[in-house]
Amino acid sequence: MQVSALPIFFQHLSESLQSTPNEVRRLFHGRGRRWPGLEQLTCDWLQGQLIVSVFKQVEDEFLAALRSGLVDLSQQPVCQQRALQSIVIQHRYQDGDPAEIVMGELDAAPVVEESGLRYQLNLGRNQNHGLFLDMRYGRNWVRDNAKHKNVLNLFAYTCGFSVAAIAGGADNVVNVDMAKASLSKGRENHHLNGHNLNQVKFFAHDIFKSWGKIKKFGPYDLVIIDPPSFQKGSFALTKDYQRILRRLPELLAEQGEVLACVNSPAVSCDFLIDGMKQEAPELQFQQRLSNPPEFADIDEQASLKALLFR
Incomplete structure (x- = not known):
């Protein structure tokens, strides 16, 4: 990265802070290139x-200029x-x-807000703080279509x-994730919003070993698939996504919908569209749901892909 480009970064932050609503938001997305x-x-x-x-990793000169400018x-x-309390650099x-x-x-x-809903974040210790901000429109769509x-x-x-x-008025939600700690935070997020937890289930299971239990609580009117691109020992995008797609017909209710997501720049929308044609025709x-404007990318196929199927 270039020290000479940093004034653009600081100018963009200053302008974005003046126009950003009072909720959690990406202000600068250099990864959109x-x-x-x-x-x-x-x-x-x-x-x-x-x-x-x-x-x-960047040169010491870049970090020094970044700190000074911040x-x-x-x-x-x-x-x-805007009542700024702190500035943190995370060395990813x-x-x-x-x-x-x-x-x-x-x-x-x-505790932050997005679209009127509250979420508990965890900063400073983990790669991800607990809410993927590029999925805002996806969460909004689910809220608008879950009744x-x-x-x-x-x-x-x-x-x-x-x-x-x-x-959004869903009758029931079944959450499945291998990470028990993440699901515990999910339970806290529901508490923050005053939700009835009798409507929500949390299963800390390996999805690929739990289809019988997952199917037991179906059929589902909406299935959401938002996996990591790679998780050592449990999920590899190009190998394992198809294993999920082929299960969808037995999980879905009549007229059921699927929100299938992938956030790897290595694959395009065709990865999901062609995969669905093959595994669940x-x-x-x-x-495809739009991405928030602050996540614009010079190649839209490299950005988040959230696709709807019915």
Whole structure:
């Protein structure tokens, strides 16, 4: 990355802070490759905290200029107006993704809002803080289309889709994820929104070993599939996604829908469309959901792909 490009970064942050609503939001998405020299830099606004992520090792000169510019930014009137509490640089290229506090004091467990719903985040210790911000439109779609539905949420993580579904009037949601700790955070997210947990199930299971139990709570009106691109020992995108798709016909109710997602730049929409044709030809592609404008990419096929099938 280039030190000479950093003034563009700081200008963009200043302008975005003036226009961003008072909820969690990506402010700068260098990984969309629209700003040469800043491709490995992102910044998220977590309602009082700026989290700047650096994804590849950079020269000391770049880091020094980044720190200095962020301190200068914190003195701008817009940061005082937005009640900025802290600025953190997360070094995503180092083991453990260490967080460096540049200004203020880190709130490691903030509660933030998105589209009127509340989520508990965890900062400073993990690669991901608990809510994938590029999936905002996907959660909004689920909320708008979940009324009276039985929903299956595969690779549930911290249950953002589940929170959206219950908020939208879903009758029941089944969340499945191998990580028990993530599902516990999902339970907290439901509590934060005052939801009735009798409508929500949390299964810390290996999906591929649990189809019988998953099927028991169907048929499902909506199945959500949002896996990691790669998870050592449990999921490899190009090998394992098809194993899920072929199970869909036995899981879905008549007129059931599927929201199938993939966030790997290595595959295009055709990966899901062709995979569905091969493994579950009964399901027809309907549309690709738009991504939030702040996640624009020079190649839309490299960005998040959230596809609807019916």
